[in-house]
Amino acid sequence: MKHAMGLYEEPFESIKTGKKVYEVRLYDEKRRKINVGDVIEFTRIPENGETLEVEVLELCQYNTFREMYEAIPFSLFDCEGWMMEEMLDGTYEVYTKEQEKQWGTLAIKVKQRTIEDIASNWRMYCIDRNFIGIGSTRKVYRVGKYVVKIHKHPIGYKQSLNELEIYTWMVEAGLSELFAKTYYVDENITIQQYVEQLELRNNQCFEIDIENDQALLPPHYEEVYRILDEKFDSFDLKDSSNYGLDIHNKLVFIDYGMTKKLYEDEWVPLAESGVLPQMELTTCSECGLEKEIRVYGENDTDKRCYACGKE
Structure with a gap:
């Protein structure tokens, strides 16, 4: 679960730099909804609006702030060298003793997620709970502002390596804003920037139309499209499943590692033999909804959708 909280500049920077390990709050109704493993998105206030996502590692509840500060070293609040009265005076500038008595207090141990x-x-x-999508060769999970793509097949690993190469080249060319950033690749996974995926139309993917979808096209789109096609041999560039939307509702490439050669030489033979799935728009035999179903070869009779258990 994800929670949103405001944080003033000094504690925001302390958590951002890793100096502050525990965030201090009242144990009020909002904080009682937090669980270990949840994500908190801190927003710097009152200005700037910068955000910072952290993972909740531990929740320590105390009756009073004094009990909290007696139990946890001051250094873990980024208050090395402070006296107890300084800690309490600073806290009571934010919360009243009446609030403390009503709710109790909470020390939230957090850690910023890094690549x-x-x-x-x-x-x-x-x-x-973090799953957001699956393709024929990779399975995708959201981790805060990142996505992790698990390589379900060696072709997925090759796609991820291609994405890293393409993104690196686009950075040098000044065109990287059209791509979800690729941060990391190994044989098991790739880590990319999270971008909200472009929605389906009538429960299925569709082809991007340069004329009719002009409102979605970002600056330099046609230039980037040409580079991907000619320099990187990219495949299926108009398929909507390869795109997300940025904050301006413009297209961003989120799945851009398949090449024509990789598709024709490796993917097609495996799909035709039933090793890798192809997508087919049909009615799910279990939920009864018309969806894109994963089909493994022409003899696959299992017409369940992913949500109904077919991977």
Whole structure:
């Protein structure tokens, strides 16, 4: 679960730099909804609006702030060298003693998610509640402002390597804003920037139309399209499943690693033999909804959708 909280500049910077390990709050109704493993998005206030996502590692509840400060070293609040009265005076500038008595207090142990942390512990993050999508070769989970794509097949790994190469080239060319940033790739996973996926139309993917979808096209789109086609041999560039939307509702490439050669030489033979799934718009035999169903070869009679258990 994700929670939103405001944070003044000094504590915001302390958490951002890793100096502050515990955030201090009342144990009020809002904070009682927090669980270990949840995500908190802090927004810098009153100005700037910068955000910072952290993971909740521990929740420590105390009757009073004094009890809290007696139990947890001041250094973990980024208050090394402070006296107890300084800690309490500073806290009572934010919360009243009446509020403290009414609700009790909460120390929230947090850790900022880093690329290194996600790469080392990706199995911990790639759980059902974080699942957001699946293709024929990669399965996708959202981890805060990132996505983790698990390579279900070696072709998926090749796609991810291609995405890293393309993104790196586009940075040098000044065109990277049209792409979800690729941060990390290894044989198991790739980590990319999270971008909200373009919605389906009538429960299925569709082809981007340069003329009719002009409102979605960002600056330099046609230039980037040409580069992907001619320089990187990119495949299926008009398929809507390869796109997300940025904050301006303009297209962003989020799945851009398949090449024509990789598709024709490796993907097609495996799909035709039933090793990799193809998508077919049909009625799910279990939920009864018309959806894109994953079909493994022409003899596959299982017409359930992913939501009904077919992966």
